[in-house]
Amino acid sequence: MDTENTPAEQESKGITRKTLLKAALVAPLPLLVGQLPALARDARATGEPLVPTPYCSDDDDPTIPQIEGPYFKPNSPLRTTLAGPGTPGTPLTLSGYVFGLACQPLANVLLDFWQADNNGGYDNVGFTFRGHQYTNAQGAFTLTTIVPGLYPGRTRHIHVKVQAPNRPILTTQLYFPGEPRNSTDTIYDPRLLMNVRTANPGKEATFDFVLNVPGGPGQSPSPSPSVSPSTPPGGTWRAGTTYQAGAQVTYGGATYRCLQTHTAQVGWEPPNVPALWQRV
Numbered sequence: 001m002d003t004e005n006t007p008a009e010q011e012s013k014g015i016t017r018k019t020l021l022k023a024a025l026v027a028p029l030p031l032l033v034g035q036l037p038a039l040a041r042d043a044r045a046t047g048e049p050l051v052p053t054p055y056c057s058d059d060d061d062p063t064i065p066q067i068e069g070p071y072f073k074p075n076s077p078l079r080t081t082l083a084g085p086g087t088p089g090t091p092l093t094l095s096g097y098v099f100g101l102a103c104q105p106l107a108n109v110l111l112d113f114w115q116a117d118n119n120g121g122y123d124n125v126g127f128t129f130r131g132h133q134y135t136n137a138q139g140a141f142t143l144t145t146i147v148p149g150l151y152p153g154r155t156r157h158i159h160v161k162v163q164a165p166n167r168p169i170l171t172t173q174l175y176f177p178g179e180p181r182n183s184t185d186t187i188y189d190p191r192l193l194m195n196v197r198t199a200n201p202g203k204e205a206t207f208d209f210v211l212n213v214p215g216g217p218g219q220s221p222s223p224s225p226s227v228s229p230s231t232p233p234g235g236t237w238r239a240g241t242t243y244q245a246g247a248q249v250t251y252g253g254a255t256y257r258c259l260q261t262h263t264a265q266v267g268w269e270p271p272n273v274p275a276l277w278q279r280v
Ligand SMILES: [Fe+2]
Pocket: 069, 071, 116, 154, 157, 159
């Protein structure tokens, strides 16, 4: 269970006390257990609401964007598992949280992952190693996949688009520590290194996203239920409706086609979520 970040990588990541504490939310570090107030994960285990704790108050910069690259495909399946026991490659479980600028965990954040297979190839015909999911009420996500293979010109990486409701899309990439090509890949950025450890089987990785979403501790960026859906007169889009990929709605006088099957909610009106709706 050794961490695979080298000291230089940890230094270059600017690992702060907050970073370590956030890591402890996902996988408690023996050094830290017993030295902290109740961890958020403890509250989660008991079903209590996740309360931002005082240590989550320093200022992390928002997760940086990176290029999309040539292999993104819209309309990925809704799923958290991209690989099974029979899938060639090293099993990898990636988990983490999505926070706003004030360290508030963000629920219902869309995460759309895509990556290469064990041989470094992307499925540009189907949706192998492509899938989207949403953070839960505690702002957490988990992806079950494999360690992506290498392909020419790049170091090892996972692509992701992250979008809080009614907010812009963050497109970025995640990296593995200790990869020889990290030093030669001009796109690589150490601020996007995951924490990776050896597990049985395979690897476990953690990464917490920080989105440019304002808010105070305990606040949610999602509109409260008292906010009425902003469906304009004459539009057919409705919050709470499950739309299949290919379905069409009108909103604000325009027609949109659904790119990914999902259940609509306030904040996901078609103009706000280009990952879900395309204007036709
Ligand atoms: Fe790629």
